[in-house]
Amino acid sequence: MASADFAAGGCRKRLLENNNNNNNKEADTPELTQPESKLGENSLKKEGLVEDAKVAFEEAVDIATPAKRARRDAWEVRSGDRASGILNPVRDIMDKLAGKENPRKRLISLAQGDPTAYPHLRPSETMVQAVLASVSGGLANGYQPSQGAAKARAAVAEAFTVRGRPPLTPNDVFMTLGCSEALAHCIAALASKGSNILLPRPGFCLYEVLCNYHSVECRFYDLNPDKNWEVDLDQLRTLVDDNTCGMLINNPSNPCGAVYSAEHLGAILKVAEEMRLPIIADEVYTGISFGPEYVACAAVSNRVPILSVCALSKRWLAPGWRLGWITIHDTDGILAAASVPETLLKLCQVSLGPSAPLQAALPDILGNTPQEWYDKVLKDLGASAKCCIRRIREIPGLEVTEPEGAMYCMVKIVPGYFDEQVGGSDVDFAAQLLAEESVAMLPGQCFRARGFIRVVFAASVEVLEEAFDRLEAFCRRHSAKRQ
Numbered sequence: 001m002a003s004a005d006f007a008a009g010g011c012r013k014r015l016l017e018n019n020n021n022n023n024n025k026e027a028d029t030p031e032l033t034q035p036e037s038k039l040g041e042n043s044l045k046k047e048g049l050v051e052d053a054k055v056a057f058e059e060a061v062d063i064a065t066p067a068k069r070a071r072r073d074a075w076e077v078r079s080g081d082r083a084s085g086i087l088n089p090v091r092d093i094m095d096k097l098a099g100k101e102n103p104r105k106r107l108i109s110l111a112q113g114d115p116t117a118y119p120h121l122r123p124s125e126t127m128v129q130a131v132l133a134s135v136s137g138g139l140a141n142g143y144q145p146s147q148g149a150a151k152a153r154a155a156v157a158e159a160f161t162v163r164g165r166p167p168l169t170p171n172d173v174f175m176t177l178g179c180s181e182a183l184a185h186c187i188a189a190l191a192s193k194g195s196n197i198l199l200p201r202p203g204f205c206l207y208e209v210l211c212n213y214h215s216v217e218c219r220f221y222d223l224n225p226d227k228n229w230e231v232d233l234d235q236l237r238t239l240v241d242d243n244t245c246g247m248l249i250n251n252p253s254n255p256c257g258a259v260y261s262a263e264h265l266g267a268i269l270k271v272a273e274e275m276r277l278p279i280i281a282d283e284v285y286t287g288i289s290f291g292p293e294y295v296a297c298a299a300v301s302n303r304v305p306i307l308s309v310c311a312l313s314k315r316w317l318a319p320g321w322r323l324g325w326i327t328i329h330d331t332d333g334i335l336a337a338a339s340v341p342e343t344l345l346k347l348c349q350v351s352l353g354p355s356a357p358l359q360a361a362l363p364d365i366l367g368n369t370p371q372e373w374y375d376k377v378l379k380d381l382g383a384s385a386k387c388c389i390r391r392i393r394e395i396p397g398l399e400v401t402e403p404e405g406a407m408y409c410m411v412k413i414v415p416g417y418f419d420e421q422v423g424g425s426d427v428d429f430a431a432q433l434l435a436e437e438s439v440a441m442l443p444g445q446c447f448r449a450r451g452f453i454r455v456v457f458a459a460s461v462e463v464l465e466e467a468f469d470r471l472e473a474f475c476r477r478h479s480a481k482r483q
Helices: 002-023 036-047 049-061 089-097 125-137 150-160 178-190 205-213 233-238 262-275 340-351 356-368 371-393 426-437 461-477
Strands: 173-176 196-201 217-224 244-250 279-282 306-311 324-329 398-400 408-413 452-456
Touching: 089 426, 125 356, 150 173, 150 324, 150 356, 173 178, 173 340, 178 205, 178 279, 178 306, 178 324, 178 340, 196 205, 205 217, 217 233, 233 262, 244 262, 324 340, 371 398, 371 408, 371 461, 426 452, 426 461
Parallel strands: 196 217, 196 244, 244 279, 279 306
Antiparallel strands: 173 324, 306 324, 398 408, 408 452
């Protein structure tokens, strides 16, 4: 109806404009206010009003008759420019390396951030039973509200309300198909024409993929490995201009394994407040910390508007369930004044949200998963992290900053230590390690960190010990000192 109203309005405007022009002519012409019978079709044609009305309508609804297409001898189908330009560097490199492991050795993958790849990490029985009850109950088979089921949003609002901010309400929550869609919605909601956004470096490559898709310029702020991957605050200020639409913070961090203290987060948000930058907080690893206490961005400052994203994928070990959400922390109504919530709702109206049975199970998952299960997951990941650090520090040619959370660490390849076969780049190193030892790790280039490799330490200690035995043998074999 909106298009039809716009078209009719355009026609009326063109008719009135034409009438006003005609009134200025010296010739005696019929008035539009005359009865229709006096105007008559011939009079309208004489003045060109009918033709003008037709042109106005075609322009308003864009229905001008297209040129006839000549018959073609062959099909000429073209893919969409934006979609065909998508490049996910992790997927691109992994696809190129697929099948290139040593067939004489069992593949050990420390490349993919999927905790369910390892049998000791599984969703809790409470989670499984909640989903089974939802499916068998037969009450969650239909379409849900675009923003998400009311009870699911209420459960998220209760679980993710933070100290120092007004309590979240279901209206502050948007359910999404995993955390990836939550990130996509947040970036799209802030992506005004000609805008740029601040992203961490090293950082999860999907951020850049999504920004490129929405024509948002990426500006990278550096994380310092010598300071536990903290943000370079001085550099941050130099990146901001009038077109900067926001800043993305990932805490706990993929790929670095950093967990920021409340003090450092406070310093970051102080800069954001000075520069008037809304925050997209990727908090999908919420609570996965072995050292400092995890603190949500929204709990540090109530003066900076924050779009926080999370999902069941990491903390609850269920990435394949594709259940995520956005929470809006907007104490002063800054995002509301910019219609960001309305924009997020429009985006949710496209995909219609995650599956209904999983949304129905979410209140039980968030409210009834026992603390003992959370504690065991943290204990297992912490033990794997310690094993990872201990073994890497024993391997010559490699350096590592100790991770404090998530399930990753970044390992530096010491420049000049290795021979030409593997020392040329992190991609060469990872490719040769896979070919010789069947151990898969991602090169740092996937995360804009040349000269590093990323290790996923979610595997059990037993699997990690074998993987690092192979890595150590590989590094000693390719030491330049042996040449």
